[in-house]
Amino acid sequence: MKAYRIVISFFSSMIFLMSCASEHKKIEVTSPNDNVQVHFFLSEQGEPHYIVHYKKEKVVDSSKMSFELKDAEPLDDNFNIINMETSTTDETWEMLWGEDAQVRNHHNTLRVELEETSELKRRLNIVFKVYDDGLGFRYEFPKQEHLNDVVITDENTEFNLTGDHKTWWIPGDWDIYEYLYNTTAFSKIDALRHYNPKAHLGQTYVPENAVNTPVTMKTNSGIYLSFHEADLTNYAGMTLAVDTLNLKMKSELVGNSEHIKVKRQTPFETPWRTIQMADKPGDLIESKLIVNLNDPKVVDSLPYFKPMKYAGIWWDMHIGTGSWDYSGAYHAANTKYAKEMIDFASEHNIGGMLVEGWNIGWEKWWDKKKKQVHFDFVTPYPDYDLEAIVRYGKSKGVELMMHHETSADIVLYEKQLDTAFALMKSLGIHSVKTGYVGSVIPEGEYHHGQYMVNHYQKVLEKGLETQVVINAHEPIKATGKRRTYPVAVAREGVRGQEYNAWSKDGGNPPEHLTIVPFTRMLGGPIDYTPGIFNTSLKPYKQDNQINTTLAHQLALYVVLYSPVQMVPDLIKHYQGHPAMQFIKEVGVDWNASKVLDAEIGEFITVARQEKGTDHWFLGAITDENKRTIQVKLDFLDADKTYLARLYKDRSDSHYMNNPEVYDIEEKEVNSRTILELHLAEGGGCAVSLIPKL
Template sequence: MRAPIVKSIICIIFLVSCTPKKNSIETTVVSPDGHIKVDFFLSDQNEPSYLVQYKKEKLIDSSKLGFELKDALPLSKNFKILNVQKSTTDETWSMIWGEDAQVRNHYNTLKVVLEEHSELKRKLNIIFKVYNDGLGFRYEFPEQKNLDHIVITDENTEFNLVGDHKVWWIPGDWDIYEYLYNTTKFSEIDALKYYKPGTHLGQTYIPENAVNTPVTMKTDSGVYLSFHEADLTDYAGMTLAVDTLKLKMKSALVGNKQNIKVIQEIPFETPWRTIQITDRAGDLIESKLILNLNDPSVIDSMPYFKPMKYVGIWWDMHIGTGNWDYSGKYHAANTVYAKKMIDFAEAHNFQGMLVEGWNTGWEKWWDKKNKKEHFDFVTPYPDYNLEEVVRYGKSKGVELIMHHETSADIIGYEKQLDTAFALMQSLDIHSVKTGYVGRIIPEGEYHHGQYMVNHYQKVLDKGLETQVAINAHEPIKATGKRRTYPVAIAREGVRGQEYNAWSNDGGNPPEHLTIVPFTRMLGGPIDYTPGIFNTSLNPYKEHNQINTTLAHQLALYVVLYSPVQMVPDLIKHYENNPALQFIEDVGVDWNKTKVLDAEIGDFITVARQEKGTQNWFLGTITDENKRTLKVTLDFLDSDRTYIAKLYKDTSDAHYLNNPEAYQIEEQEVDSKTVLELYLAAGGGCAISIMPKNNVNE
C-alpha cells in the first residue's frame, strides 16, 4: 500500500459531560485556515444536529442527522454525548494517474461519540473532516451489544439552506444521470416533470422531487457550494430530496421495490456526505476533497495501464454507418475494419483501440422480453478474429480495449465474470469498457442502489485481480474511489456525445459542457468522447448536429478530464486535417491542473501541465454566446520561452451555420504574455504550449 508522507498529526481527546445543556453548541471544528466553521449540537429533543459557517456567513442552518430503520425504532433523537475526539492531519500523497501529481490532504477532524438514553443504549458516532475547501461527514456504527445489524429505510441527513440559491441540477433518477442540467433557483426545482417512463433507452425511475449529486449552487453573495458524497461502499447511492418552500434538502437513498435502502452488519461506516465551499467557481474543480475522503490506494503502481488516447469502432453505430449486431446491414466489428483502425492509431501515436459489437448476443439486445443472458463475453462473431486483432495491435503498439455490454443483466454477467476476465488476462488485454443499458436483472433493483453499488465494486475487484482497468458506462456515480482503486479509470454517468447523433431534442446545447465540469466531473473522470470533426453530421444525420465548433471539440480534451480520451470520429474526417495535430500532441496524464477563469454555464478556461514534460495545454469553451477572453499565462515557468500553437475559431465561425471553420496560429509566449482569445458562439480555443527549445528540436 502506498504510504502517505505525513507532515504532522496532532490528536487531542476531550471528555465532556454526558448530560449536555440543550440548545447549546456542544462542539466546534474549523478548517485549517479558519474560514469554515462546523458546529455540532443536540437539539431540544437530543437530536444530532449541525450547522456550517463560511467566513462568518451561515451557509447551512441547523440541520438534523439520523435514520429510519425497519422493525426498529429510529436512530434520530434521545442521544447524549459520551465523548469528543479532535485531531489535525496534514499529509501529501502521489496520484498513480490523475489531474495533479501530488495531492495535499489537510484537515481538522471532529468525532462525536453518541449513545441513546434508552434502555438499548444504541451507539452512533458522527465524524466531521473540515478542509479549507469544504467538509465531509459520515456516520459510524461501532460494535455494540444491542445492535448487530440494521435495515435502513431512510437516512435523514438534512442540508438546510439559508437562501434561494442558483442551482445547476439534474433529476434524482434512480437509474441514469443522462440528463441536461437545469439552471434554476432552488425554489424552482421540479424533477418529477422529467419522469416519462418508456422515453429513454434504459430503465428510469424518479420517485420524488429530488436531485442527483454532485449538485452545485451559487449564493447571492457569490459563494459556490456543491453537495455530493465520497467513498460510496456497500451502501445505497444518495439523491437529495428537495423542499422548495423551506429551502431544504434531505438525503434520499436509492432503494429497491421492497423499499429497502441499506442492509448492513455492524460495525460499519456510511459514505461521506460532502459540501465543497469556494469563492471561485474554478476552485471546485481544483479541489481534491472528494478524493481525499477516500482511503489510500490498495496498490502501489499500475504498470499494466498507462493513460492513453484511443480510437474505436463506436461512432459508426451512432451515425448509422455500421451496426453492433452481426445480422445487421453492415456489422462494423469485423477484423478488416479493426485493422484499419489500428493502422490509423499507429500512424498518429494513439495507444488504444475499442471495438463494440464484437461478441455474440447483439442481435437479441432489443428483445426486452428475452434479454436474460443473451450476451456471451468470450465468443466473437464469425467475421471478427479476436486473437488476430490483438496480435496485429500489439505488432503496431496499439492495445485492444475490450467491451462488455451487459444490458443490465447482472445475474448473467456475474456468471461469466471469471471467464470474461480470464480471457482478457490470457490475451494481455488490460482495459475494458463496461455497459449497463436497460432494466436491471434481478428485477426490483435499480442502477444506483446498494445491490448495484456492490456489483460495480465486484467488477473493480476482478479488475485488480486480473490487471484490467475499468471504464464503466451506465455506472454508479464517481465518489473518489479511484484513489483507493486506481483500476476505476473512468466512467460515463453523463449525457454524452452520442446524444448529438440520435436524440430527437436537438442534442446537447452549447452550454452543456460549460456546466458538466462543475457538476458531474467533480465526482471524477468522465468518458464523454470529445473530438468529432464532422460536427454537422452530414450526410449521415440530416436532422441532427453537434452544437459546438470544431475548436470547441479540441478544447474538450483539456476541459474534460479523463485518463482515457477517445478520438471517436470516422477516420476519413481526420485525414488531411491539420487540427488532428492538437489531439496527437495533447496529454492525458497531468502534473498540474489550473482553472484560470470560469463562470458556470457561460465559459471555462483550463490549463494543464503534462506529466513527465514541460508542455502545457490550454482549453477554453463558451456557451451559445460569443465572447472574447483575456488569458494570462503566468502559470508558465518565468525563465522559459514557449511556442504556443493556437487552434481558434475564425471570425465567422458559429456552432449552427459554420461550425468547422477554424484557424491555426503560432506565437512565442512566456509567463508575462496575455492572450486575447475570440470564442465564437458555441466555440472554443485549444492551445499547445511547448518550451521553445523542445519545439525547435
C-alpha cells in the first residue's frame, strides 16, 4: 500500500478555566485557509451555541444545541467547559473506487468537553471538524455514572440562517426520498402541501413542515450552502424542521410509533451534522467533506468487485412488456431472456446483468400484510435456471447481479439473510440490488429511523463477510459510509427513471437532473438508470414519455456518478444504434472528476478521466431551456492531441416533440480547444476524448 503524508498536530490541549468566569466568551476554530470560521460559546445560562462565517460573511447565526431525553432532564443548559482540545489533520487516502483516485482530508478540529453544574454533573462533548469548504460537528456521550441508558426523544440542533435563501428541497418524509425537488425561497417551504402519499409505492409520512437532506441553498450574496449529515450509524436519520418565519431549521430525527428517536448506551457518538459552503455550485459536488467525515475503510481492497455497467431485466416491467410475477401474462425473468441479455452485455462491454422477478413471492407482494405473502431469496421460479445463468454469464465475462426485493419485511429478510448471501457466495455472485418498497415490518418503524439504519448496516456487514457489494434501493440516505464500507457501492434514494414510465404527473421534468447533482448526489453515488434510447416510450406507454433528448440520456453517464451504471432499455432499442458506441466506451471508475460549469436547476457540465487510461468523458445537460455553452478543455494533457466524438442534439431536437434525433461529430482537439455546445430544450451532449496515437 502506498504511504501518504499524515499530519496530526495538537496545538492546544488545556483546561479551559477561564470559561467558568465568562462562559459566554467565544472559542474560535478556523479552516486551514481561514475561509471558514466557527465560534462556539455558552450563553449566560450555560447553553451551547455556535456561529459560522464563510469568508467573513456570517452564514449561520447563533444556534443552540441540546437534547431531550425520556425519563430524564434535558441536556440543554447549566454547562461549564471543563476541557478543550484543538488539532490539525492533513492526510491523503486512496479510494478503492470513486470520483477521484485520491482524496485529501485536511481540517482543523475543536473538541469541547462540557459538564453540568447540577448535582448529576452529566457530561457532553461537542467536536467540530472545519474544512476549507465547510464543517461537520457531532456530539459525544461519554461513559458516565448518571447517564448510561439514553433514550433521545428529540435532538435540537439549530441552523439559524442569515437570510431568506433560494432553496432546493424535498419534504422531510420518514419513508421515502422519491420526490421532485422544489425551488422556492426558504420562507416559502411548505412540505405538507407537497406531500402526496398516493404518488409513491411506499408508505410515506411527513409529520411536520420539514425537509430531507441534503438541502441546498443560495444566499443573496451568491454563497452556496448545503446541509446534510455524515456517518449515520446506529442513530436515526435527520430531517430538518423548518421555521419559515424566523428563517431557522432544527434537527428533527425520524422516530417510531412509540415516539422514540434513538436508544443507545454510553459511550456513543452521533452522526456529523454537516454544512458545505462554496462560491460555485460545482464546488459542492467536488467537495469530499462528507466521505472525509467517515472512518477509514475497513478493508484494503475489493478484489471481487470491479466498477461496471450492467444490463438487466427491469425496464420491461415498467413499460409493460413483461411482468415480475410468474403467473403474469409474460414472466420476463426466464432463462432464455436472461441468456439473450447476457449475450447483449458481452457484446457491448457491459460487465453485469440484473434480473428482477426471478424468485418466488412476487405473486401478491403488494398485499404482504393482508395475505402474508413472502419472498423466498433462494428459490427461483420454474422457468428460471439460476445456476445455468450464472455459468453462462461467466463463460461470456458477464456477472449476474442478484436482486432481493424485501417489500420492507425486515423480519423475514433478516431471517433469510444468512442463507441468501450464502447462496450468492457459493455461486460467485458478487453484487446484489436490494429493494424495500412498502411499509416497514415490524409495524411502527419507518425507513429512515434507527431500526432501519441498523438493518442497512447489517446488510453491509453481511456483504463484507460474503464478498457481495450492495446497491440499495428505497434506502437510508447516503452519508459517506462508502469510505468505511466500500461494499456500499450505490443506492437509489431519488426519484428515478421509472417515474417517467408509470407516474401520472408527467414524469420527471427536464430540470430534475440539473438539481439532483447538487442535492441528493452530494451524499453519494446514485443508481438512476440512465441511457433510455426510446425516450418517447412508444408504443408501450402512450400517455408517458421521458422528458429529455437522447443526447441528454447519454450525458447522464458522466453527469450522474455511480460505480454501477445501468444500461436499462430493451435490447432492440440499442442494437445497431450508433449512439451505443458511447455507452460501450464510457468509464465508470474515475481518476479525476471536474464540474466545469453549472447553475443549479438550469444546466451542468462535468468531465471525468477514466482510471487506468488517458480517456476523458464529458457530459452536459440542460433544463427545459435551450442554451449554448462554451467548454474549455484545459483539463486535458497539454502535450496530447485527442479525438473528440460528440453525441449532440440536432438543431430540431426537442425533449417533447423530437427527442430521439441527434448527430455524431468527430474533431481533433487539445487543451487549448474551446467547444461550443448547443443544447436543445431538455437536451444535452456527451463527448468522448481519446488521445491520438
